[in-house]
Amino acid sequence: MPLRDEVTLSAPTGRPTRFPTPFDRKALHPLARQAALELMRELESHFAYRWRLHEPGNGKMFGVLVVEAPDGRLLVLPAFSGMMHGEWEVEGWAPPTFDAALRDRVWGPGEEEMRAFAAQRASLLAQLPPDPQHRDWARIIAQVRQLDHARTARSRTLLAAIQASYRLGNARGEVRDLRDLFAPAEPPAGAGDCAAPKLLAAAYREGLTPVALAEFWWGAPSATGDRREGVFYAACRGKCLPILTHMLEGLSADPPPLFGAAAIAADEPRAVFEDEYLVVVNKPSGLLTVPGRSAALQDCVVARLRARYPDATGPLVVHRLDLDTSGLLLVAKDLTTAKALQRAFAMREVQKQYVAWLDGEVREEHGHIMLPLRPDIDDRPRNIHDPVHGKPAHTEWRVLVRESGRTRVLLTPHTGRSHQLRVHAAHPAGLNAPILGDRLYGHVPPDDDERLLLHAERLAFRHPVTGDAVDVEAPAPF
Secondary structure (H helix, E strand, C coil), X not given: CXXXXXXXXXXXXXXXXCECCCCCHHHCCHHHHHHHHHHHHHHHHHHCCCCCCCCCCCCEEEEEEXXXXXXXXXXXXXXXXXXXXCECCCCCCCCCCECHHHHHHHHHHHHHHHHHHHHHHHHHHHCCCCCCCXXXXXXXXXXXXXXXXXXHHHHHHHHHHHHCCECEECCCCCEECHHHHHCCCCCCCCCCCCHHHHHHHHHHHCCCEEEEEEEEEECCCCCCCCCCCCCECCCCHHHHHHHHHHHCCCCCECCCCCCCCCCCCCCCCEEEEECCCEEEEEECXXXXXXXXXXXXXXXXXXXXXXXXXXXXXXXXXXXXXXXXXXXXXXXXXXXXXXXHHHHHHHCCCCEEEEEEEECCCCCCCEEEEECCEEECCCCCXXXXXXXXXXECCEEEEEEEEEECCEEEEEXXXXXXXXXXXXXXXXXXXXXXXXXXXXXXXXXXXXXXXXXXXXXXXXXXXXXXXXXXXXXXXCCCCC
């Protein structure tokens, strides 16, 4: 097969009874970890220089799949995500999941068509008079727009044909293509090209049984700063959940984790300030602010407060805290108060302060982080730094304590982007020290008894009805 020689594991360890889910970093099995660490050493000694992995923009996600051969031996298959320096196939690595011959029949002529469109467009623009009032200006612009529409339509047709060339099998021998797996939605860009689908496809083709999987980043940090060398990551849900769900059918495999379904004491969240118009509650870590999409994720602050205040109107909560974050949450009991508080948040008239423990020592004492953020559309609920398309995000920070390689900080968000404090703490251009217990942005996933060490400890605002200054504090439980 077009893979390098399989590598037997260098040390014996127990096999998992079920295939660990690739969507939970904590589910990384020791077998897969060992295989990944061996591949990391090989990458650094044999491939990092050749592939220029440590140059900016060249870091890459890699993966290993521990498989069982028909004779019972455990072997390891390696893969990289996407292409390697413009090449889909590299000897010794899992090949792409598409049918190369079918793709070539579409892609080659398709590229020629796209080049022809580009040349025709350039020719039209070269004829465009500099004066918009010229009699030919409107005609040529109309021709350019018509050409653009034709190009877009043809591009979609070609893309659909290319996506249909991806042949994704499972342990039952059932093969489906990308468009079928994502229907009725369109497959996201890059779907099917991650390391995990490549590895499973290679294993099935060769009659090998998947045992355990690991994916990790190697080389320079990603452009968004959310991928770091040597860190293990869960499979992205946006691109890989429909694919891997299908490819794992027929295997005894653990389901993806469902975060937010943990049992929380019935008297939570507890009020720390209350009058007839509003209430400030102290949300525990692990309780959702609003319901999740799953039927199993309906327990949340809003649901509990609806039951507690049956006569309340409006949305109740006027801002949110992450599932894993604890602390002060402002709630309105009526729609008029809710709208007034929402305006106050929009005008940045509400002061919020958080305390956190960071995984690393921050050298300076105080500073500001200005890193624009946007959702990672391929891996929600993660957010990433994007200087072009991201929304402005501003965090002020101050060191409180340094202790045993950790740093306790006071964080003051001057904007309210999703996961702002978590991304700003972890990003190399931010504090370069993720918040301890961060399952999304941390260097290591937290243990079952660990929580995110981030707490909203202070809220200060002008009461929308009485006009009084309200300043509420709730010390962090850590």
